[in-house]
Amino acid sequence: xxxxxxxxxxxxxxxxxxxxxxxxxxxxxxxxxxxxxxxxxxxxxxxxxxxxxxxxxxxxxxxxxxxxxxxxxxxxxxxxxxxxxxxxxxxxxxxxxxxxxxxxxxxxxxxxxxxxxxxxxxxxxxxxxxxxxxxxxxxxxxxxxxxxxxxxxxxxxxxxxxxxxxxxxxxxxxxxxxxxxxxxxxxxxxxxxxxxxxxxxxxxxxxxxxxxxxxxxxxxxxxxxxxxxxxxxxxxxxxxxxxxxxxxxxxxxxxx
Numbered sequence: 001x002x003x004x005x006x007x008x009x010x011x012x013x014x015x016x017x018x019x020x021x022x023x024x025x026x027x028x029x030x031x032x033x034x035x036x037x038x039x040x041x042x043x044x045x046x047x048x049x050x051x052x053x054x055x056x057x058x059x060x061x062x063x064x065x066x067x068x069x070x071x072x073x074x075x076x077x078x079x080x081x082x083x084x085x086x087x088x089x090x091x092x093x094x095x096x097x098x099x100x101x102x103x104x105x106x107x108x109x110x111x112x113x114x115x116x117x118x119x120x121x122x123x124x125x126x127x128x129x130x131x132x133x134x135x136x137x138x139x140x141x142x143x144x145x146x147x148x149x150x151x152x153x154x155x156x157x158x159x160x161x162x163x164x165x166x167x168x169x170x171x172x173x174x175x176x177x178x179x180x181x182x183x184x185x186x187x188x189x190x191x192x193x194x195x196x197x198x199x200x201x202x203x204x205x206x207x208x209x210x211x212x213x214x215x216x217x218x219x220x221x222x223x224x225x226x227x228x229x230x231x232x233x234x235x236x237x238x239x240x241x242x243x244x245x246x247x248x249x250x251x252x253x254x255x256x
Contacts (some may be wrong), residue, residue, distance in 0.1 A: 018051035040069035045096035
């Protein structure tokens with residue numbers, strides 16, 4: 001008899017600035033409102049109330065998870081302990097106080113290491129401030145720990161794959177996890193998914209580049225559009241399986 005246990009799917013998005021948040025929210029609410037994202041925020045000391053209000057909406061209405069990713073995206077292991085605290089604790093405080101300023105009491109439970117880089121000092125600081133899950137970034141597929149949540153260390157949680165692969169590879173890797181009824185973690189990076197066409201045009205006009213270089217702008221535009229198309233197709237492929245469940249790190253951790 002077929003195992004009816006659902007395959008859990010987590011969509012993790014790193015490097016989310018306030019601008020990225022609005023772009024992600026717009027695309028996902030229009031195309032996949034039933035998919036809760038786990039978003040990891042940077043530049044949080046620069047956010048304003050508009051950003052926190054949108055974030056609150058995505059948490060409350062769409063079930064998104066919000067986590068820390070430092071203020072300035074450094075290699076944490078290269079910093080002094082005091083510098084690590086400024087980046088990590090400051091980032092978490094920004095998020096919790098920002099959400100509180102718009103009426104939402106929210107405790108951050110997960111943190112994604114910039115570049116997947118960490119050491120024991122970083123892990124200890126996260127434990128001290130109540131973070132439960134630390135996310136790293138090895139893409140050594142198949143990454144065994146994603147088959148279940150029974151990890152020896154919740155501060156070294158990896159991914160199944162990132163967003164660099166063609167659709168055929170994305171779907172094939174999902175099938176491997178799906179057949180094992182495991183935990184499928186797809187990590188997206190906002191630098192690969194956002195496109196500021198207006199910004200490029202203004203830059204082009206300002207420096208008066210040769211007209212032939214506008215072709216590079218158009219090429220970039222279509223490349224990013226293709227990324228969104230691939231993501232849309234991959235999510236539809238996952239949903240067509242039927243026996244899958246889109247979730248968050250927060251929910252998985254609290255239910256284990």
